[in-house]
Amino acid sequence: MTRIPRGRFFGGACMALLLLSLAAPLGAADDDAIRAAALDYAEGWLTGDEERMSRALHPEMLKRRVVKELLSDEQAVQMLDAETLVRATREGVGIGGGLLNFRVAILDQHGDMAVVRVVSELYVEYLHMVRWEGRWVTLSVLWGTIASPGD
16 A cells, blocks of 8 residues: 655645635625626616616627427527627617516526526526626526417
8 A cells, every 4th residue: 555645645635625615606795796697687678777787798698599480380599699688678678567576596606607597477597607807797598488488
């Protein structure tokens, strides 16, 4: 059996613990920041608040859902980019008549990435979020409507 000198073992163990602590989620502060960014996204859309929506999105964000084409019944992917979503927010496209009952659940977080589910009276959305330039933003969204999933 090969014996590891005591100093090397403890030094290696300390290094492993340090690396694990750096990779671990940062806790309540991150949870609060992730939740706030998710609400900026969702509430920004439903209230027409362009500033909140813009703050919530990574510049290269893409929002997607699967829809069925009306005439052919074939599936297609509908996609919006960040610029289009911010413009639609400014124009009030998402204003939902005060439907601001949200459930936000952080499904997973590791380091600088997180997956968040946002459920409102109108939508179910899965946000892939990243810490970008020191703040949490939405990088991609998969979404559907409550009334007709898969439309």
